[in-house]
Amino acid sequence: MTTKLLICDDSNMARKQVARSLPDDWDVDISFANNGVEGIKAIKEGKGDVLLLDLNMPEMDGYQVLETILKEDLPTLTIVISGDIQPEAHERVTALGALDFIQKPVNKEKLTEVLLSYGVFTKPTSDTESKADKHLSAAPAAAEQLEKVVNTEKPVNTTKVIEPLHVAPVPVSNEQPPEEVEITMSSDMRDCYQEIANVAMGRAGDLLARILNVFVQLPIPNVNFIEVSELRMALKDIESTESTSGICQGFISAGISGEALLILNDSSFKDVASLMNYHYEEDKSTELELLMDLANVLIGSCLKGVSEQLDIQFSQGHPEVLGQHRNISDLIANNAKKWKKTLAIEISYSIENYPIKCDLLLLFTEKSMQTLNNKLAYLIE
Amino acid sequence: MSLESSQLNELHWLMEMLHNIDVGLVVLDREYKIQIFNGFMENHSGLLPREVKGQCLFELFKEIPQDWFVRKADSVFLLKNKAFTIWEQRPYLFKFDSYRPVTGSADFMYQNTTFLPLLSATGEVSHLCLIVYDVTDNAMYKQSLEQVSPESLT
Numbered sequence: 001m002t003t004k005l006l007i008c009d010d011s012n013m014a015r016k017q018v019a020r021s022l023p024d025d026w027d028v029d030i031s032f033a034n035n036g037v038e039g040i041k042a043i044k045e046g047k048g049d050v051l052l053l054d055l056n057m058p059e060m061d062g063y064q065v066l067e068t069i070l071k072e073d074l075p076t077l078t079i080v081i082s083g084d085i086q087p088e089a090h091e092r093v094t095a096l097g098a099l100d101f102i103q104k105p106v107n108k109e110k111l112t113e114v115l116l117s118y119g120v121f122t123k124p125t126s127d128t129e130s131k132a133d134k135h136l137s138a139a140p141a142a143a144e145q146l147e148k149v150v151n152t153e154k155p156v157n158t159t160k161v162i163e164p165l166h167v168a169p170v171p172v173s174n175e176q177p178p179e180e181v182e183i184t185m186s187s188d189m190r191d192c193y194q195e196i197a198n199v200a201m202g203r204a205g206d207l208l209a210r211i212l213n214v215f216v217q218l219p220i221p222n223v224n225f226i227e228v229s230e231l232r233m234a235l236k237d238i239e240s241t242e243s244t245s246g247i248c249q250g251f252i253s254a255g256i257s258g259e260a261l262l263i264l265n266d267s268s269f270k271d272v273a274s275l276m277n278y279h280y281e282e283d284k285s286t287e288l289e290l291l292m293d294l295a296n297v298l299i300g301s302c303l304k305g306v307s308e309q310l311d312i313q314f315s316q317g318h319p320e321v322l323g324q325h326r327n328i329s330d331l332i333a334n335n336a337k338k339w340k341k342t343l344a345i346e347i348s349y350s351i352e353n354y355p356i357k358c359d360l361l362l363l364f365t366e367k368s369m370q371t372l373n374n375k376l377a378y379l380i381e
Numbered sequence: 382m383s384l385e386s387s388q389l390n391e392l393h394w395l396m397e398m399l400h401n402i403d404v405g406l407v408v409l410d411r412e413y414k415i416q417i418f419n420g421f422m423e424n425h426s427g428l429l430p431r432e433v434k435g436q437c438l439f440e441l442f443k444e445i446p447q448d449w450f451v452r453k454a455d456s457v458f459l460l461k462n463k464a465f466t467i468w469e470q471r472p473y474l475f476k477f478d479s480y481r482p483v484t485g486s487a488d489f490m491y492q493n494t495t496f497l498p499l500l501s502a503t504g505e506v507s508h509l510c511l512i513v514y515d516v517t518d519n520a521m522y523k524q525s526l527e528q529v530s531p532e533s534l535t
Binding site for chain 2: 248249250252253254255257258259261313314315316317318320322342363365
């Protein structure tokens, strides 16, 4: 019997990765959904006996999808595939009825193992058709369904239906389209960066949750190819609304270099201190100690997440304190002549029940784009 | 743990440390061919170990003035003595980008270097180790201080 499988993730790359990681000899009918709203709709249309669900999505996130499934008693078996790997995220989704939790980036062995263990997928005993045939027969159906699922966004180019996994339109993003310059970022690429950032962010968030013993709310990372002036504006904005402290740290690998910036609202120090069991005294040294601890954890694990996925290794320079002596935006202003554009990955962590807000920016130089794009091309293939 | 395996472990740690330390390390033979290149050098130059092994230093890094370098190195080989260069004398040996491309204001990485003689078992200096330190921040501070009050440094 053909299993109706629904993959619900806002990232095109992630959907492809999941679809590729399915067991070879599984007789499935795959549909895709871009966000929770589409996912629920597809389940109601009977397209999701089995649901592979991401957690961080726009419109309606994975938790809300699980709640809706529970509330409306929808007939689907859910396995969560997420970059958010905090133990508490795992507990929460299990409490909401998910069968299991798989860490991103997903791989075939793990996914097969989980599917087997819940009896969702059983190895066929008699192989009447060849594997390739089955796969092909499932594919066009998936494309058709995909079209139905996503046609609320925009008409799908029908000539592409031959390659079903590539049809999915780009998830709607609230970011501005990149400007036309020498180097541009295709929406496919942006999606790819976003997914990489998503996994890296999850790793860092997990560590943060462990040291603070809290639940970290993970956002959808913002990926933009921006002008230096835009970055300056963004930083000015942060500075003007609240007083902040920051740490920056350079990183470099063959052909890829950039800087990580960690910006923490000064008002967050007290809460962070109590969570980390520091005796908080309002002096610069405790604050710096805290800031450095956070920076080490977040910058280090985020870079590690990126470097593992791209199969590179970064050297990290010594961190530098920003804002204590100079304004962040001024620092960048000094260099306006040296570089014009940067690939910026912006992640805003917030912590449940605490007014702590902390921004992590990964800025890659324009020069790095070539190498990065080459590395990504391997991943998309 | 047996003695042998603990020694192996120590060697492994040493290698790991040298590879990851935030300082450039290069070993050259007497013909200035590169023998070892650590992670710092790999990442900043963008060259892989297999691309540099056995290659002549001056061919890979055109920015190094050969005559000047050989003169320094010769004295190290001959005198079995360390030699130093500082950024004020020559801002860099290897032309690398600044470690902080976004918030740093330097156009390149300022470097201090040490030339270290490596003795063979026979007591001769067969190889030379280059140690490259990133001193960009120092250089930038000193330069901006000079701009503000030139006399403060004299």
